[in-house]
Amino acid sequence: MNVRRGHLPRERSRAWGRSRDLAMGGRFAFAGGREGWVRVLLTAVGVGLGVALLLLTTAIPNALAVRHDRDEARLDYTYDQKHKPKAADTLVISDANSNYHGSDIRGRLVEPEGPRAPLAPGLATYPAPGDMVVSPALKRLLDSADGKLLRDRLPYRVVGTIGEPGLIGSHELAYYAGAKNLTPRIDGWQTARITAFGNPHPSPPDKTDPVLILLILVVFVVLLMPVAVFIAAAVRFGGERRDRRLAALRLVGSDSRMTRRIAAGEALAGSLVGLVFGTVFFLLGRHLAGSVEILGISVFPSYLNPTPALALLVAVTVPAAAVLVTLFAMRGVVIEPLGVVRTAKPSRRRLWWRLLLPLGGLAMLAPMIGQGRSNGEFNQYLVIGGVLLLLVGVTALLPWVVEAVVARLGTGNVAWQLAVRRLQLNSGSAARMVNGIAVAVAGAVALQMLFAGVESDYTKVTGQNVEQTQMQVQNLRGGAFISAAEKFSATKGVRKATALGTLQVGDRSWNSKGAPGTSSSVTVGDCAALREVARLTSCHDGDVFVARGGDRGMDADTAKLARPGRKLYFDTGDGFSKGPDLVWPVPSGLQQVRAIKGPNENVYSGFLMTPAALPHRMTGLVSGQVYLSLDESVPDVHEYVRNTAARIDPLADSIVWAANEQSTKFTSIRTGLLVGATCVLALIGASLLVSQLEQLRERKMLLSALIAFGTRRRTLSLSVLWQTAIPIALGLLLASTVGLTLGAVLLKMVGATVGVDWASVLTMSGIGATVVLVVTLLSLPPLWRLMRPEGLRTE
Incomplete structure (x- = not known):
């Protein structure tokens, strides 16, 4: 098609004009002198912190995969019942x-x-x-x-x-x-x-529990949502000064649409610089990752390689979001050649469409109530969409709540009036500042409720009597076991040591075809140890007892074998091969005793044998355990026990008893949440500090004017604290309400009883308030530097 110069098709011309406006906005961002550069820098730092955390998140799947692969590559457990012969490659x-x-x-x-x-x-x-x-x-x-x-x-x-x-x-x-x-x-x-490292019998992964999948999905949404909120807030830094510059552009002839595109171009430029900053922050964080351990989890820097597709998605989404957020924010701003109408009292915010977001989220989650382990998988898209809408609802409702409340606040001292008036004039900025905290707290409250509600499903009672026994040392063999009780008793912090070994005897050789027809267990221990498992009237080293009171079948078999003079055979095999036949003639004068529950809550029926009664050839075959009662007020008592165990036998396994134990997968998800929450809280604090400094910079002239008229610094400092405290109190109240609602729905989805852990709710709210308080205190020194009459100077 032939087109003369200056007569481009209309659509092409419009696209060229829009691109030109965006480019002009980018030039204004960097050509606005010191103020322009400061605004770009603040925006870039805020966006960069969010981008760094997003890149870190995209790198987590690869880091977990590398950790798993390396752990598999060094695996040396075979669980093989075949005895490999010694060779040059073993x-x-x-x-x-x-x-x-x-x-x-x-x-x-x-x-x-x-x-x-x-x-x-x-x-x-x-x-x-x-x-x-x-x-x-x-x-x-x-x-x-x-x-x-x-x-x-x-x-x-x-x-x-x-x-x-x-x-x-x-x-x-x-x-x-x-x-x-x-x-x-x-x-x-x-x-x-x-003959090789690695898993010799790889098996397909187990089917993942639907509840655990739900936990993972909600954790990711809750951790990433505050990041998105902060990026959206960062691209709006310096909005008031920018709007005044745009008013000047209207004065020289630009229309309202062109002005908005120029503003979007400024935001786009800041976000692109933010991408660069975010990449630098990520690389620095990646380099430092090797020197940090969070909740027992550490990685090497080489693990943190973002997936290329996800990294590209971040690189495209962040600038696009910056443009959309800017255009959305300016929809209610009228920029005229002589000023910005937003400086007047804004029109009241509408509530109806803000309520649609959380209601839509509840509608998406409602169909999955009652699903889970027994009624099918959760729809991942509905879960993500529903949780997102509820959390986005917090960001939509908070500005309306802040505006509605501060409009009704009454009079007070000067600091209170300054804070309230500032909030009444521009409640949106205050709400944006605490939006991220509110979203984080809402998600954390819901997750705490969900974790608390399903925790019992992934926690089992061990049955261990932790009042009587606090540690157990196992896999002690032979002579090491015989002398173990005496050595542990001499260990610092040990009150009592009970050593019990076990063997098996049968009515015929264990090397013959098939197992013995009748067999029983033999428990070996000194008199003090045997008194822990049976009621003994007298005991001397060399005595043998027959204990009844356990399993009826065991008692019947023991009665058949416990005939004086009868030859019994010890099991001397090692699990791979048969051992030599060791015959034990049953001695006469066996004492009949009643078995009781031992330290591990088991009933030790069968033969009870003191060390001197054990045939000498059987000493090396005894495998025993030591149950320890400790004085846990002694510092490092567990380490003293482990050291003694290592001296007795380097392969001894020391176990600290606990009344309950949790599923490792459940614990891993909870640990991942805590690690991610720590990173998000660090981002929240850093971003809030940048936002606070940006707001103080914009109010430099006003602060200087108030100081020049004689306002005390203490009054201005208190007004800044009130301007932070009021929105954060409202934000935390709204966040707790939404979080409790979301938590209740999630508990209904997994079929758990709905309950509120108020301690966790208060803890999450307290953490959020503490972060804001710390950021506010850190912003006071810059505030004091700005409160000088010299700040009125201008060029």
Whole structure:
């Protein structure tokens, strides 16, 4: 088509004009002198903080995948019932995990059996017996004063560090120690002979619980929504000064549409700079991630690589949102050549359309009430949409609530009147400042209700009597078990140690075809230990008892076997192969006793045997456990117990008893929520501080004028505090209402009883109020610097 110059098609001409207006707005953003640059900088910092957190969020799936892959790559559990023969490519490896001051320690004892033994990820070579290679975090701990007790537990010489491929996090505590003679300990689960690392029997992932999926979806929405709110608020920084500049443009001939496009261009420029800032903030945060551990979770910087598609989505969405938010914000602003009509009393905000948002969210969630484990999966789109609409409803309702309340506030002292008048003139800015806090609190209250409501489903009672026993040490074998009670009794903070070993006896050899027809258990312990499991009238080392009162079948089998002179056979197998036949003639004069519940709430019926009565050849085959009663007022008493256990047997497993235990998946989701909430709260604080400084900068002339007329600084400082306190109080009240409503609906969806954990509600509200209070206090020094008569100077 032939088109003469200057006569472009109408649509093309319009598009060119719009692009030109946007570009002009971008030039104004950077060519407005110091004020323009300050506004762009504030906008860029606010947007950049949000973009950094969004990029971090997009990187989380990759970080979790890398952690999982690295953990799978170093897996050494085989659970194999086949005994691999020793060869040039075999490695014997033992699990020696421990815990120190609440932090897990991944420990492995290794004994390569040939030159081609598989090498663990992160290692260049295996340490010699008596040496160990450690993770960088463990090395720092061992070298510090806090690691004194741990150094006593790990009597190995540090000869190197584990490389990043062998660790799942920068703060993981792990070590590989060289050992000898591990072969007799091979049992297929704690000690194994392997030819390769990794999962030898990969299985498809389990079907995820619908309630856990719901928790994950709500957690992500609740954590990301405040970020979006803050980005939307950041692109509106400096709105009043910008509108005055736009009035000047109207004076020189631009129409209202062109003016709005120029304003959108300014916001677009600030958001693009914000993308750059956000990328820089993310890279800095990514670099620092290796030195931070939050709630036991740490990563390496290389883990935090955002998914390209999601990163591109952030790069496109943020500038587009900046333009849309600016155009939406200016819909009620009339910019005329001689000023901005917004400086007059604005028209009252309408309530009806604001109520439609939360009502629409409830309508989307309502069809899923009663679904879940038994009635099908939750619709993910309806869940996300419903929660989003409810939280967006907070941001829509809060300006109306603030305007309605401050319009009815009465008189008071000067500070109160200054604050109230400022809020009455521009309640929208005050509402925007606390919108993010309100959304975060509303989501947190709902999640706390949901977690509290379903917690019992993922918590089970262990049945452990924590009043009688506080720790248990297991996997003690042979001579180590026989002397364990005496050594633990001498440990600092231990009140009582009860050592009980177990064996099996039968009426015929365990090496014969099939198991014995009749069998019973043998419990080995000193007299003090046996009194914990049976009522004994007298006891001496060398005595044997027959305990009844447990399982009827066990009592009947024991009665058949407990005939003096009868030959019984001990089970000497190791789970892989049969052991030698060890015959035990039943002695005469067996004492009949009544079995009672032992320290682990089990009834020990069968044979009870003191150490001197145990055949000497059976001493090395006893596998026992020690139950410990502790004085928990002694500092580090658990560490003293673990150190004693390690000296007795490096493979001993120490367990702290608890009345309840939770599902690991449920705990992981809750931990993820706490980690994410910590990051969001940090963003909220930083963004609020930037917003507060921007508002103070815009009111510099007014503050200077008030000071020049004799207003006291204390009065102005109190007015700033009131301007923050009133909106945050209203915001927290609205957030609690919406949060309780959302929490009740979510509990109905999972079929749980609706209940309110008021302590959590008050805690969440208190945290939100504290963040705002801290930000306000941090803004007081800049406020005092602005309160000078010299601020009236202008050019």
